[in-house]
Amino acid sequence: MRIALAGIVHETNTYCGSPTTYDDFYTYRGPKMLETSGQESDLGGAVDACQGLGVDIVPILYASTQPSGTIERDAYEAFKSEILTGLSEVGDVDGCVLLLHGAVVVSGLPDLEADLAREVRALLGDIPIAASFDLHGNVTQAMADQLNGVFACRQYPHIDLHTQAHAAVEHVHDMAQRGELASCEVIRLPLLLPTTTTFEGIGEVVLQRLRKLEADAGCVNLSWFHGFPYTDIPHAGSFVVMTSFANTLDAARSAASKFARELWDQREAFVPESLDGPAAIQRAQAATSYPVVIHETSDNCGGGTPGDGTHLLRAMLAAGLGGDACFSFLVDPEVASEAHSAGVGSQITVALGGKTDDLHGDPLMIEGYVKALHDGRLTMQHMFKGAPLNIGPMARLVVDGMDIVVASRRSQTFDREPFLAVGIDVMKYKYVALKSSNHFRAGFQHLASQIVTADTPGLTTHNIGIFPRQQTARPLWPMDPRATFPENLEHSEETR
Numbered sequence: 001m002r003i004a005l006a007g008i009v010h011e012t013n014t015y016c017g018s019p020t021t022y023d024d025f026y027t028y029r030g031p032k033m034l035e036t037s038g039q040e041s042d043l044g045g046a047v048d049a050c051q052g053l054g055v056d057i058v059p060i061l062y063a064s065t066q067p068s069g070t071i072e073r074d075a076y077e078a079f080k081s082e083i084l085t086g087l088s089e090v091g092d093v094d095g096c097v098l099l100l101h102g103a104v105v106v107s108g109l110p111d112l113e114a115d116l117a118r119e120v121r122a123l124l125g126d127i128p129i130a131a132s133f134d135l136h137g138n139v140t141q142a143m144a145d146q147l148n149g150v151f152a153c154r155q156y157p158h159i160d161l162h163t164q165a166h167a168a169v170e171h172v173h174d175m176a177q178r179g180e181l182a183s184c185e186v187i188r189l190p191l192l193l194p195t196t197t198t199f200e201g202i203g204e205v206v207l208q209r210l211r212k213l214e215a216d217a218g219c220v221n222l223s224w225f226h227g228f229p230y231t232d233i234p235h236a237g238s239f240v241v242m243t244s245f246a247n248t249l250d251a252a253r254s255a256a257s258k259f260a261r262e263l264w265d266q267r268e269a270f271v272p273e274s275l276d277g278p279a280a281i282q283r284a285q286a287a288t289s290y291p292v293v294i295h296e297t298s299d300n301c302g303g304g305t306p307g308d309g310t311h312l313l314r315a316m317l318a319a320g321l322g323g324d325a326c327f328s329f330l331v332d333p334e335v336a337s338e339a340h341s342a343g344v345g346s347q348i349t350v351a352l353g354g355k356t357d358d359l360h361g362d363p364l365m366i367e368g369y370v371k372a373l374h375d376g377r378l379t380m381q382h383m384f385k386g387a388p389l390n391i392g393p394m395a396r397l398v399v400d401g402m403d404i405v406v407a408s409r410r411s412q413t414f415d416r417e418p419f420l421a422v423g424i425d426v427m428k429y430k431y432v433a434l435k436s437s438n439h440f441r442a443g444f445q446h447l448a449s450q451i452v453t454a455d456t457p458g459l460t461t462h463n464i465g466i467f468p469r470q471q472t473a474r475p476l477w478p479m480d481p482r483a484t485f486p487e488n489l490e491h492s493e494e495t496r
């Protein structure tokens with residue numbers, strides 16, 4: 001059996017000032033894609049699944065980049081063309097697995113996934129096609145109509161991207177063997193959710209319920225897309241998607257609408273607390289055991305922010321946390337370069353961070369001692385375990401006794417590696433600060449005595465109601481309290 005693998009993955013924050021270009025993407029082409037075997041990523045999971053099933057992998061193209069602004073049309077058209085040309089040149093395949101995100105916006109095209117799925121379907125015809133997704137996707141029925149399987153990751157942190165891609169491959173394999181195609185249906189809730197972890201609290205409760213309803217229905221998959229709120233497109237929201245063969249269709253529809261209703265009814269529980277920098281530090285200082293991890297959720301490169309915001313760091317320096325605190329990391333290639341030029345043991349005076357826009361804070365004028373340097377080539381140890389991460393030249397600066405790490409390329413902090421690279425053992429500090437919304441939990445939750453969320457001004461703030469919306473369908477909760485549960489589902493609930 002031959003299964004083709006292809007994907008375009010991006011999380012588009014339409015509020016970012018600059019567009020995302022072709023050159024911003026990294027790519028795996030053809031056989032190079034197989035080198036991701038063993039990595040806990042979507043592509044790695046798909047490759048391993050094919051190899052485990054004894055399937056011949058037909059690798060086409062995988063293109064991805066850090067979350068950022070709207071993708072330029074030419075960039076998408078080039079990647080799409082490469083995928084379609086690749087698929088048309090490899091001869092007959094028995095199935096195809098697409099590795100997608102769900103929240104990609106291209107200039108003039110608010111739903112990349114629907115466009116790509118439609119073209120792939122038109123080319124390949126009536127064969128099994130399924131896709132894996134990030135739970136932050138904003139998905140449409142137009143896309144689901146082209147697919148025979150939708151598999152969103154379930155955990156946030158996304159520690160299961162590889163297992164969901166694995167499941168997508170197994171499902172395609174199963175369909176090809178039995179000669180029957182499953183179908184997918186999407187329920188959109190007029191609801192924007194702030195970024196919510198599934199490791200605890202309401203996110204964990206709702207996920208457990210999803211698993212139970214899916215098991216009871218006996219369908220192929222029930223996916224909950226939290227949705228991505230930092231985007232102004234018509235179909236932004238939160239979504240339930242079911243994948244089912246004909247024999248479980250009624251049960252799957254019933255489970256999906258029941259889950260949608262329960263999610264809707266619990267929406268108030270998703271409204272998070274929002275502490276500014278000084279309030280977050282005050283909360284951390286009330287702790288009696290350590291380390292306390294303070295995460296600046298609002299400057300999360302993983303949601304499209306610059307990563308050079310200074311709000312939390314400024315508050316930490318003002319609070320005089322000194323040697324009790326460390327921060328890794330701010331993205332500032334200029335400062336990292338200056339530290340590398342000056343060398344370990346030297347003293348530099350620089351303007352740190354705050355260089356991308358006005359929202360994330362002004363540059364901080366600091367005098368720092370260059371304690372350690374690193375090339376920034378890391379291997380991820382928790383989420384995306386085994387995958388390489390290159391955050392460019394790094395420097396550990398000591399400012400007023402506090403250890404501050406600077407890197408050169410945008411990324412959130414996923415695990416301890418950006419600390420360890422420059423010799424920082426987080427267990428020796430009272431306060432460990434980083435920039436990430438929830439992925440860091442995979443690498444820190446088991447270490448932290450407490451996690452405190454700092455919601456400073458930033459493009460990934462919990463205050464999702466502040467973003468202007470020209471495109472998004474209204475009403476939409478929580479901005480519009482009059483938003484109601486979809487009428488067609490009310491009806492289907494009554495008739496069951």
Ligand SMILES: [Zn+2]
Nearest residue numbers: 134135136158
């Ligand atoms: Zn995500």
